[in-house]
Each structure stands twice: as structure tokens, then as C-alpha cells.
Amino acid sequence: MSKNKEETLKIIKGEDAWEPVGPTPLPDITDLRNWSMRLLKTYKPFYAPFCDLCCNCTYGKCDLTAGKKGACGIDIATHQARWVLMQCCMGLSAHGAHGRHLIDYLINKHGKDYKIDLGLQVDVEAPIIRTVMGLKPEILGDLRTVIEYVERGLIHLVSSTHTGQEGHYLDFENKSLHAGMLDLLAMEAADIAQIAGYNYPTSIADTPLVELGWGAIDKTKPVILAIGHNAAPINATIDYLQNNNLEDKVEVCGICCTAHDVTRRSDRAKVVGHLARQLFFIRCGIADVIITDEQCVRTDVPEEATRAGASLIATSDKICYGLEDVTEKEIDEIVKMITEEKKQVLILDPDKAGEVAARVAIAIAPGRKKEFINEKTAMKLAKECNGCNLCSEACPNLLSVGKSVKEFADGEVDKLSETFKLCFTCGKCEQKCPKNIPIIKIMQAVATKETYKMRSGRGPIHDVEIRQVGSPIVLGTIPGIVAFVGCSNYPKGDKEIAEMMDEFARRKYIVVASGCAAMAAGMVKDKEGKTIWEKYPPGFEAGGVLNVGSCVANSHIAGAAIKVANIFAKLPGRANYECIADYILNRVGACGVAWGAYSQKALAIGTGFNRWGVPVVLGPHSAKYKRLYLSRKEEDDWNIMDGRTEKMMDEYVEPAPEHLAIVIESKERAIVSIAKYCIRRNDTPVGRQIKLNHYIALYKKYMGEGFPDDLHLFIRKPTDVPMFFKREVMDYLKKIGWKPRQQVGLPTLINTYPTKANIADIK
Amino acid sequence: MKPYWDVNVLTGTKTAKIVEDPVQWASIIKKSIRPLYILGPDTVDRNIGDKLFLEYCLDVAKAGNLPICATAHVRKKMSEMGVETDSAYDIIEIINHLKDPEWQGVRKEGNHDLIMFTGVRCDLAERGLATLKHFAPHLKTMALCRFSHPNADFALPVIRKDTKWQEYFDGLVANLIN
Numbered sequence: 012m013s014k015n016k017e018e019t020l021k022i023i024k025g026e027d028a029w030e031p032v033g034p035t036p037l038p039d040i041t042d043l044r045n046w047s048m049r050l051l052k053t054y055k056p057f058y059a060p061f062c063d064l065c066c067n068c069t070y071g072k073c074d075l076t077a078g079k080k081g082a083c084g085i086d087i088a089t090h091q092a093r094w095v096l097m098q099c100c101m102g103l104s105a106h107g108a109h110g111r112h113l114i115d116y117l118i119n120k121h122g123k124d125y126k127i128d129l130g131l132q133v134d135v136e137a138p139i140i141r142t143v144m145g146l147k148p149e150i151l152g153d154l155r156t157v158i159e160y161v162e163r164g165l166i167h168l169v170s171s172t173h174t175g176q177e178g179h180y181l182d183f184e185n186k187s188l189h190a191g192m193l194d195l196l197a198m199e200a201a202d203i204a205q206i207a208g209y210n211y212p213t214s215i216a217d218t219p220l221v222e223l224g225w226g227a228i229d230k231t232k233p234v235i236l237a238i239g240h241n242a243a244p245i246n247a248t249i250d251y252l253q254n255n256n257l258e259d260k261v262e263v264c265g266i267c268c269t270a271h272d273v274t275r276r277s278d279r280a281k282v283v284g285h286l287a288r289q290l291f292f293i294r295c296g297i298a299d300v301i302i303t304d305e306q307c308v309r310t311d312v313p314e315e316a317t318r319a320g321a322s323l324i325a326t327s328d329k330i331c332y333g334l335e336d337v338t339e340k341e342i343d344e345i346v347k348m349i350t351e352e353k354k355q356v357l358i359l360d361p362d363k364a365g366e367v368a369a370r371v372a373i374a375i376a377p378g379r380k381k382e383f384i385n386e387k388t389a390m391k392l393a394k395e396c397n398g399c400n401l402c403s404e405a406c407p408n409l410l411s412v413g414k415s416v417k418e419f420a421d422g423e424v425d426k427l428s429e430t431f432k433l434c435f436t437c438g439k440c441e442q443k444c445p446k447n448i449p450i451i452k453i454m455q456a457v458a459t460k461e462t463y464k465m466r467s468g469r470g471p472i473h474d475v476e477i478r479q480v481g482s483p484i485v486l487g488t489i490p491g492i493v494a495f496v497g498c499s500n501y502p503k504g505d506k507e508i509a510e511m512m513d514e515f516a517r518r519k520y521i522v523v524a525s526g527c528a529a530m531a532a533g534m535v536k537d538k539e540g541k542t543i544w545e546k547y548p549p550g551f552e553a554g555g556v557l558n559v560g561s562c563v564a565n566s567h568i569a570g571a572a573i574k575v576a577n578i579f580a581k582l583p584g585r586a587n588y589e590c591i592a593d594y595i596l597n598r599v600g601a602c603g604v605a606w607g608a609y610s611q612k613a614l615a616i617g618t619g620f621n622r623w624g625v626p627v628v629l630g631p632h633s634a635k636y637k638r639l640y641l642s643r644k645e646e647d648d649w650n651i652m653d654g655r656t657e658k659m660m661d662e663y664v665e666p667a668p669e670h671l672a673i674v675i676e677s678k679e680r681a682i683v684s685i686a687k688y689c690i691r692r693n694d695t696p697v698g699r700q701i702k703l704n705h706y707i708a709l710y711k712k713y714m715g716e717g718f719p720d721d722l723h724l725f726i727r728k729p730t731d732v733p734m735f736f737k738r739e740v741m742d743y744l745k746k747i748g749w750k751p752r753q754q755v756g757l758p759t760l761i762n763t764y765p766t767k768a769n770i771a772d773i774k
Numbered sequence: 775m776k777p778y779w780d781v782n783v784l785t786g787t788k789t790a791k792i793v794e795d796p797v798q799w800a801s802i803i804k805k806s807i808r809p810l811y812i813l814g815p816d817t818v819d820r821n822i823g824d825k826l827f828l829e830y831c832l833d834v835a836k837a838g839n840l841p842i843c844a845t846a847h848v849r850k851k852m853s854e855m856g857v858e859t860d861s862a863y864d865i866i867e868i869i870n871h872l873k874d875p876e877w878q879g880v881r882k883e884g885n886h887d888l889i890m891f892t893g894v895r896c897d898l899a900e901r902g903l904a905t906l907k908h909f910a911p912h913l914k915t916m917a918l919c920r921f922s923h924p925n926a927d928f929a930l931p932v933i934r935k936d937t938k939w940q941e942y943f944d945g946l947v948a949n950l951i952n
Binding site for chain 1: 778779780781784785786787788814815845846847849850851852853854861862864865866867869870871873874894895896897898901902904905907908909911934
């Protein structure tokens with residue numbers, strides 16, 4: 012459907028001449044379709060069906076195995092692509108609704124004309140919103156405009172998944188990429204809103220180090236635990252405690268992204284850990300009051316809270332749990348309902364929920380016993396184990412749970428302690444146990460109570476930081492930006508995240524983290540007792556390790572890449588998606604790592620990064636997302652234009668980045684691959700030398716002697732060869748018959764496909 | 775037959791033929807023209823009894839003259855043991871190649887007609903086998919894995935005891951040599 016140009020310009024305040032309006036303001040699903048298709052020509056969808064059937068409509072079930080079609084005509088590839096779009100839409104809607112709620116709430120509080128001020132270091136306040144929509148948000152009301160645009164897009168995307176709609180996998184993929192793009196847009200709006208509305212830290216890199224780990228929670232005080240992603244209610248608790256001089260007397264802590272955002276509000280708040288610690292911590296009984304908000308919250312929290320003797324306040328229309336809505340009641344009455352009548356309640360007013368939580372915690376904590384199970388009692392429970400191993404079979408992380416429990420019963424603690432480190436505490440093992448052994452509870456006796464530090468979220472990368480590192484990133488002398496994001500569905504525990512981050516920080520990459528990954532990275536100490544957050548500087552610089560914040564702050568990572576194009580390279584960004592994405596794909600050596608991604612949100616985020624031209628490495632569990640974007644480096648289309656001459660290169664150009672979304676099985680292989688995925692066609696010889704130096708060194712460290720079998724593809728001329736390996740590599744190249752080739756002057760895909768983008772913009 | 779891991783229970787109609795007898799397993803391998811043996815990281819991270827898992831796999835490869843694709847970080851251990859691998863891809867990359875009937879294989883002699891997996895993380899292996907089941911009708915897959923894989927064409931039953939697993943390897947090696 013064609014758009015009304017006048018209406019578009021009105022929405023994006025086209026008369027505001029901060030930059031000329033580019034070719035794609037407020038893009039609809041098909042406006043950037045050609046860009047998607049060009050990406051998909053090289054990075055083809057790879058499908059790994061999780062289920063061979065389609066159960067979507069009443070024609071079914073339809074078996075789609077090996078070439079069969081469903082009653083509607085759909086094939087297995089298209090069905091997988093449809094599933095991926097549905098999942099991306101779930102992720103997008105979660106972030107979008109989160110943003111919508113926060114923005115509406117903050118507008119009610121401060122008014123729609125409340126100014127967005129991200130501090131002296133951030134002039135380009137919303138690089139994604141500017142580039143995608145063409146809008147420069149100045150007030151909270153502008154952020155509502157962003158969410159309205161996202162909501163409109165979402166309706167069309169979800170509509171296409173209905174039976175009898177879209178019929179080609181590539182078009183489903185274009186829609187998934189569009190959903191991912193909208194997802195990052197919604198996240199940026201949400202995080203800017205909360206930074207502005209809650210005065211979260213911005214324009215500083217050195218944010219406070221906050222306490223991390225379940226052992227850090229002082230159980231002698233009343234404890235309020237927030238779970239989820241929307242910090243509005245728990246921030247209200249902080250406000251209530253501060254206003255009543257109670258902050259010292261009550262522990263406020265969080266699990267998952269709400270923990271990030273409450274520590275941005277108050278550095279006295281603590282982080283229990285990532286989402287994999289949810290059931291474990293609730294069952295420890297430390298929390299007197301549990302506040303649930305939205306996303307990644309267990310659906311059985313009411314049952315678990317009851318079991319643990321904790322009070323529960325649900326605060327989101329997304330998660331009502333069948334509870335009575337008491338929003339309209341007086342606070343005193345609600346407190347009485349919870350403390351005396353032991354009711355769990357739904358309170359949809361964040362301010363009211365925040366105050367109730369504080370008052371209830373203070374009232375009930377003195378009467379609660381918070382004792383952990385001791386080793387002796389735990390062993391007695393473990394002795395019930397008959398060794399059937401049904402618990403192990405149920406484990407989603409393929410752990411030998413049964414063996415660990417059995418050995419623990421025999422007095423061997425270490426194995427169960429190690430199992431706990433790899434455990435998601437989902438509780439599936441307990442459900443299978445014919446002896447009803449409380450395995451998660453037993454783990455209290457072996458789980459370390461050590462405390463850690465995590466740097467609280469800092470929000471956007473500063474413009475001045477971009478100016479300082481833009482040149483070395485584009486030339487390649489800073490070897491890459493590696494962003495560790497996403498959830499805690501790790502194959503081998505938190506340790507791997509910390510190790511990967513440390514490897515790249517030591518090598519002077521810029522290392523960024525967010526969400527559960529930032530927490531996991533902090534839960535490991537080096538020999539000197541320091542976490543990665545205490546070991547490295549917090550700036551966006553070579554060797555810096557940054558925490559941007561919660562899930563929605565992932566937008567600032569994409570924002571940093573956009574800013575390199577827009578601020579450093581001065582590319583016009585306004586409504587100029589393709590030019591900026593093309594610049595990132597070909598010139599900004601960034602790689603995302605979602606090693607424990609589990610949620611639909613994580614899929615949407617990753618897919619959004621892919622459309623911006625950023626490759627994403629996923630851990631082994633993510634094969635269950637069913638779709639990847641892979642190339643075949645020696646066969647696929649690597650044709651590219653030299654933007655200076657506007658002519659196609661007539662010889663092979665290196666496959667960089669090689670994939671857009673790939674699952675890698677082991678940490679060792681992932682580290683080597685990440686170094687490779689930071690290579691870009693724009694690298695100068697010095698930059699390429701540095702990148703290849705790391706690629707080769709890491710290969711030798713993790714894959715053994717010799718060279719990567721694709722090394723020659725990334726060497727254009729002898730000047731690309733790292734000095735340290737010069738002789739060895741040149742001998743190898745001679746042996747395999749390598750021949751030098753030209754470096755692309757200004758690599759671009761613009762004009763290699765039908766596009767409204769202007770190639771002059773990239774020069 | 776249910777695989778060991780619940781996460782790998784099949785939701786579909788086409789399931790693996792269970793091959794309990796190593797004689798039959800060896801016979802399937804022998805009938806293939808261009809087999810490929812894919813080794814995953816469990817082979818270097820675990821022992822069977824006192825012997826490294828990888829050593830059993832290398833015995834099978836040697837006995838059957840099977841080219842090896844070392845995935846993840848398996849290449850390093852092989853290299854330390856003085857064994858050269860025919861190829862080193864990660865698991866998803868090799869599957870992506872195998873999907874293409876025109877791919878020339880790890881020995882550049884044409885795509886493989888029989889793919890055998892061992893030691894790939896079980897949930898990931900199952901996804902890879904699903905890809906090949908749906909998108910690579912030109913080849914057959916075998917999961918030489920004690921945890922059983924319904925998405926393969928041929929799979930083992932669940933083998934719970936180390937001794938039985940060792941026996942299976944020994945029987946397979948003996949029958950590949952004969």
C-alpha cells in the first residue's frame with residue numbers, strides 16, 4: 012500500500028532540517044525488501060526443523076517430511092520461515108509492549124513534552140530511530156510516535172503468518188528481518204525513555220560496580236525480589252524506600268533485566284543473577300516479596316512463591332496469573348490482604364505496587380525463617396536416589412544430574428557443585444524423579460555463596476568515543492567490536508562467557524555486554540579475585556569492557572555501529588537505512604555473540620542485527636531457533652562494487668563477513684570464528700594484518716598447529732600478512748598456489764541490486 | 775524407540791531404523807561409495823572406560839577407511855595425536871555443504887552418500903540430522919551415538935553401559951576390517 016508522503020513528513024517532522032530526509036522514511040515491509048533479498052542471496056537461510064509437522068490450522072496435522080506439502084500447500088522450508096517470523100514477532104511485541112508501557116507511564120508522570128536529554132556526550136541520541144524512521148526524537152511524545160510506527164508494522168507482519176498468506180520462505184525471511192529491525196527500534200525507544208524518565212546514568216562510562224550473586228543478598232533484612240524486564244514497579248519501590256529513609260533497612264534485588272535497570276536507578280540494589288537462577292533463588296526462600304513484571308518470568312511463580320512462603324505481587328497486564336486485580340483498592344487494604352489474608356495480588360499501577368512491596372516486606376520479614384538446607388540434610392534426601400537417571404534424560408542441558416545426585420549421596424560434593432554451575436534450574440529433573448527428590452533444593456548445599464561485582468548499565472555509546480575509535484575500527488587497527496548479548500542458556504555455564512570476553516579484551520577488541528551475558532561474565536573471578544568488570548576499563552575503546560544495560564539497551568550496540576557511519580564517516584543517516592547498513596556490513600568489524608540465546612526476543616534482536624549487516628554467533632542451543640543465515644565461502648555470491656569507480660570488482664573478493672547467523676558448537680571454535688567474522692573488506696593492509704594475526708594466533712591456540720584452511724581467502728596482498736607469521740604464511744601461500752589480488756577501494760552492495768539508495772551517500 | 779534425551783524425542787513420522795547389530799552397521803558403511811565420518815567435541819572431552827572416546831572413533835575410521843570431518847575443536851586433539859583430518863568444518867557448516875548434491879565433498883571426489891555422526895552434542899546433532907533428513911535426500915545418515923537419534927536414517931538403540939558401548943565399537947571395527 013502506497014504511503015502518503017505528506018503524512019509521512021508530518022510524522023517524522025520533515026520540516027525539521029537536521030539532515031535531508033533520505034529515501035526510506037517510515038519503511039513498510041516491502042520498502043527494504045530488496046536489501047533483504049540481496050543479503051539473502053549471499054547469506055542463504057539454513058533450516059533445521061524442530062518438528063516435522065504443521066499443526067497451525069484445522070486441516071492438519073500435516074506431515075511436511077522430505078518434500079511433502081501441507082493441505083494449504085506449504086512446504087517445510089516455508090513453514091520453518093513462517094515459524095521464525097512468528098517467533099520474531101513475539102520478540103518484537105515483547106519489547107514493543109514493554110516500550111509502550113514505559114513510555115505511556117513516563118508520559119503520565121512527566122508529560123509528553125518532557126525533554127529527552129542524554130547528557131553532554133550524546134548528541135546523536137537515537138541513531139536507530141533517526142536512520143530507520145527519519146525522526147529525531149526530542150521529547151517523550153516522540154517516542155510514543157516510534158512505538159505507534161512499530162505497532163503498525165507488527166500488525167502487518169503477524170497477519171502474513173496466517174494460513175493462506177505469505178507463500179515463499181524468502182519473503183518470510185524479509186519479514187523476519189523487518190521484524191528484527193522494528194525490534195531494535197522499539198528497544199531504543201524504550202531505553203531512551205527510561206534513561207530520560209528515570210535519570211539513569213548517561214554520558215558517563217565509569218558507572219558504579221554493583222553487587223552480584225545470590226550470596227550478596229542480606230537475608231537478615233526484608234528482601235524484595237524483582238523478576239523480569241520492566242523496572243517501573245521496582246523503581247517505585249526504590250523511590251518509596253528513599254523517600255522514607257528506609258534504603259538501608261531493605262534489600263532490593265533482581266533477576267534478569269529488571270536487575271540491570273533497578274541498579275541503574277540505585278547502585279544499592281543488587282543483582283541475584285541471570286534468568287537461569289530464578290527457580291533456585293525463589294526456592295531458597297530469601298525473598299520476602301516477589302514482584303513480577305514482564306518477560307522471561309517463570310509461569311509458575313505463584314505456586315513457587317507459595318511454596319517458599321514469599322508474597323507475590325504481579326504488576327503487568329502480560330502476566331496476571333489469574334490473580335485478583337486490586338489496583339483500585341487503597342494501599343493499606345492491599346497490604347492487609349497480603350500480610351493477613353496471605354493473598355497474591357495483581358497491581359497494575361507501578362507506583363502503588365512499589366509501595367505495597369516495600370510495606371509488605373517490612374511487615375512480614377521478621378516472622379519468616381530463612382534457613383538454607385545443610386549438607387547433611389541434603390545428603391539424606393539424595394540417598395533416596397535409586398539411580399534411574401530419568402532426571403538426566405529430562406535435562407535440557409544434557410547434564411548427568413542423576414550421577415551427580417548419586418555421588419553426592421555418597422559424600423562426593425564436587426560433581427553436584429559443578430552440575431549446578433551448568434544447570435538452568437528449570438526443575439524438569441524433579442518432575443521426572445519417581446522418588447520426588449527435591450534436586451533444586453539440594454543444590455543449595457553445594458552452590459557457592461561467593462559474591463561478585465558487575466558494572467551497572469551505561470546506556471548509549473558516547474559520540475566522542477565514536478569519534479575517537481571510528482577511524483581505527485573502519486581501518487581495522489582496532490580488530491573488532493565483539494558484543495556478548497542475550498540469555499543464559501549456556502551449554503557449559505557462565506565461565507565460557509567470561510573466558511571469551513577476556514580473550515578478546517586482552518587482544519584489544521572492544522568488548523560490549525548486555526543482559527544476562529553481562530551478569531554471567533561477572534560471576535567468574537580471575538586468580539587475583541577480580542571479575543572482568545573490575546579488570547578492564549569501561550570505555551568504548553580498545554580493550555574496554557562495557558555493560559550497556561538490559562535487553563533493551565542492546566539497541567545501543569547497533570546504535571554504536573550506526574554512529575560510526577553517521578558521526579565518524581559522516582554518511583547521511585536520516586531515513587537512509589540501506590546506505591548505513593551497507594557501510595556496517597562492509598566496513599565496521601562488529602560481531603554479536605548470543606551464546607545462551609533462548610527467547611523469541613533474542614531471535615528478534617539477532618535478526619535485527621543481521622539486517623544491519625552485523626553477523627551473530629549463537630551457541631549450540633540456538634539451533635532450535637530452526638533458521639540460520641549461512642554462506643558457502645568459495646561458492647556463494649561475493650560480487651561487490653567498488654564505490655569509487657562504481658564498477659563491479661572483476662575478481663574474487665573475500666567472504667567477509669562469512670555468515671550472518673551461525674550456530675557454533677564449542678567455545679574454542681567460536682573464539683576462532685568470532686575473530687574471523689570481524690574481518691571486513693574495507694580493512695587497510697595494517698588493519699588486515701592485525702585481524703589476521705589474531706585469527707591465526709587463536710587458531711593455533713584452539714585448533715592446533717598449521718593455518719586455517721581459508722586463510723588465503725583473506726589475504727589480498729603480501730602486505731596483509733601479519734609480521735609475526737610472515738615467513739611461515741608466505742611459505743604456506745606459495746605451497747597452495749595463492750595469487751595476490753586487488754583491494755576493493757570502497758566496498759559496497761549499493762547499486763548491485765535495485766535500490767532507491769544513493770551511492771553518492773557512501774563516498 | 776525413545777532416544778535417551780527427552781529433548782530429542784521426534785515430532786514427526788519418519789524415524790530412524792535402529793541397528794542393534796554391528797555386523798549390519800558395518801555392512802551399511804561398506805555398501806556406501808563415498809562415506810564421511812563427522813566427529814564432534816564429545817569425542818575429545820570424554821572417555822569410554824579408560825580410553826579417550828576419540829581413539830575408538832579413529833579405530834572405526836581406520837578400519838573403514840573413512841574420511842574424517844573434525845568439527846568444533848576436535849582437530850587440535852587429533853593433531854596432538856599425530857592424526858591428520860581430511861577436513862575441519864564446524865558442524866553446521868559441513869551440514870550446509872552436504873545439503874548441496876553438487877558439492878564435491880571433503881576429498882573433492884563428489885558429495886558423500888553416507889554421513890556418520892559421533893560425539894556431536896546430542897541436541898545439536900539431532901537438529902543437523904533433521905536438516906539432512908528434509909533437505910538432503912541424496913544421502914543417508916547414521917548416528918553412531920549411544921544416546922540414539924530418531925532423525926537419522928540409521929541409529930543405535932540407547933546404550934547405557936560403557937562396556938556395551940565399547941563392545942559395539944569393537945564389533946564394528948572387527949566387521950569393517952573383515
